[in-house]
Amino acid sequence: MKKTRIGIIGTGGISHCHMMGYKELEAEGRVELVACCDIDGKKLDAFAEKYGFAKKYTNAAEMMKNEQLDCVSVCVWNSAHKDCTVTALRGGANVLCEKPMALNAKEAQEMADEAKKAGKLLQLGFVRRFGEDADAVKKLVDDGTFGDIYYAKATYLRQNGCPGGWFGDKEFSGGGPLIDLGVHVIDLTRYLAGNPKPVTAFGVTYDNLGMHRAESEQGWVVEQGEHPYTVEDLCAAMIRFDNGLTLSIEASFNLNIEGDVGDVQLFGTKAGTSVNQMRVLTTKDGKFITFTPEGEHSFRFGPAFVSEIRGFVDAAEGKRECLAPAEDGVWLMKIIDAVYESARTGVSVEIK
Ligand SMILES: NC(=O)c1ccc[n+]([C@@H]2O[C@H](COP(=O)([O-])OP(=O)(O)OC[C@H]3O[C@@H](n4cnc5c(N)ncnc54)[C@H](O)[C@@H]3O)[C@@H](O)[C@H]2O)c1
Numbered sequence: 001m002k003k004t005r006i007g008i009i010g011t012g013g014i015s016h017c018h019m020m021g022y023k024e025l026e027a028e029g030r031v032e033l034v035a036c037c038d039i040d041g042k043k044l045d046a047f048a049e050k051y052g053f054a055k056k057y058t059n060a061a062e063m064m065k066n067e068q069l070d071c072v073s074v075c076v077w078n079s080a081h082k083d084c085t086v087t088a089l090r091g092g093a094n095v096l097c098e099k100p101m102a103l104n105a106k107e108a109q110e111m112a113d114e115a116k117k118a119g120k121l122l123q124l125g126f127v128r129r130f131g132e133d134a135d136a137v138k139k140l141v142d143d144g145t146f147g148d149i150y151y152a153k154a155t156y157l158r159q160n161g162c163p164g165g166w167f168g169d170k171e172f173s174g175g176g177p178l179i180d181l182g183v184h185v186i187d188l189t190r191y192l193a194g195n196p197k198p199v200t201a202f203g204v205t206y207d208n209l210g211m212h213r214a215e216s217e218q219g220w221v222v223e224q225g226e227h228p229y230t231v232e233d234l235c236a237a238m239i240r241f242d243n244g245l246t247l248s249i250e251a252s253f254n255l256n257i258e259g260d261v262g263d264v265q266l267f268g269t270k271a272g273t274s275v276n277q278m279r280v281l282t283t284k285d286g287k288f289i290t291f292t293p294e295g296e297h298s299f300r301f302g303p304a305f306v307s308e309i310r311g312f313v314d315a316a317e318g319k320r321e322c323l324a325p326a327e328d329g330v331w332l333m334k335i336i337d338a339v340y341e342s343a344r345t346g347v348s349v350e351i352k
Contacts, residue, residue: 003032004313007069007093009060009084010076011038011047014098014125018073019051020302021309025146026049031071031313060084064091071316073309074098078179079172082107089118096309097160098125100183100336101329103174108333112326113216123312124321124329128160128188128299130307133275136297146268148262152247153265154185161260162211162229162253173280176231178205179336181262182251186239187324187332188275189247189264196241198331202348203237203339209254237339275299 008015024118025031026199037054037207038044041182048056057063064072064087074081074097085097095115101108101124113188115122129132140146156177190196211229233254239247263276272281277296279290308324315322338349 015075017305022247094121105333122326126324131299147270158179168229177251178235196243201338205232
């Protein structure tokens with residue numbers, strides 16, 4: 001059987017998580033690690049050696065021209081997502097692009113259109129959809145445990161946790177904690193609630209605290225390097241969906257809060273839950289009760305990435321449906337655009 005030919009564009013931090021998955025598939029004889037690419041030659045050399053890629057490139061278009069790649073992971077900074085994804089799609093590959101899909105919805109739509117035109121799969125790096133916590137809650141949602149979910153709260157708050165470098169530079173990142181962290185929990189909420197269509201957003205952003213104030217208890221002390229810090233510290237927003245769901249979301253790089261917190265809470269007509277605690281609150285025989293579903297239900301970074309990569313290669317080979325399709329990435333970018341626009345104008349923004 002022909003092995004699926006793998007390429008990687010961007011060999012920084014997150015690409016190593018993708019490699020956990022590809023290495024497992026390589027060991028099973030399903031994929032061949034063909035080529036990797038980065039504009040930073042030093043990083044590229046170390047990456048190629050570590051994972052055994054025979055071919056390496058500093059230019060993605062050249063890689064796509066020379067190698068017949070079936071599946072490509074795009075792991076570059078946000079401002080390069082669109083160009084690298086379009087290059088890989090035009091070069092004949094299926095693409096897994098990291099989150100956020102792009103700098104804005106316009107770019108995201110162009111990427112989705114390009115995938116359609118090329119007849120290739122474009123999957124988004126919404127890794128939280130692949131967590132065991134998401135699986136456990138999705139099962140409960142699907143069997144009607146919660147009834148109608150009409151309210152949700154999603155938080156991803158760091159006390160002092162800008163990842164540094166380009167993450168704090170709007171030209172490269174598109175924004176701060178909303179587009180970097182909020183995107184994970186907004187998408188997870190939307191996924192768990194059955195992917196409803198967003199209709200309006202009201203949001204606020206603040207940049208009162210700056211990049212680095214003190215030693216963080218969580219150890220998020222990263223230098224900004226040559227990049228200016230030009231993103232928000234905090235974003236809070238209310239997003240309304242067409243099925244009646246309202247989501248309240250808070251995300252921060254910097255906030256005077258005692259420690260880092262993150263969760264998605266769902267509130268339905270029959271029951272509610274916190275995805276982090278995985279305790280379901282409901283009623284039975286006129287009394288409030290709580291229960292915890294059986295099985296594994298914590299979010300574990302490694303296994304979630306392995307499952308994401310496996311899901312991507314399976315979907316590219318037509319063995320199963322893609323769990324995080326391009327259209328969901330486009331909706332997410334529309335939400336993010338609307339929240340930033342609302343924060344700028346002070347009024348609620350319609351999402352179409
Ligand atoms: N899913 C998650 O949980 C998660 C976690 C962290 C980062 N991410 C996302 O992954 C992406 C990369 O983040 P990171 O932390 O790995 O960043 P990073 O800075 O460590 O790595 C990015 C790499 O991309 C390279 N690059 C930039 N433009 C390029 C181009 N045109 N061609 C080839 N290489 C190019 C850079 O040289 C760098 O090595 C971002 O979009 C980020 O939001 C996702």
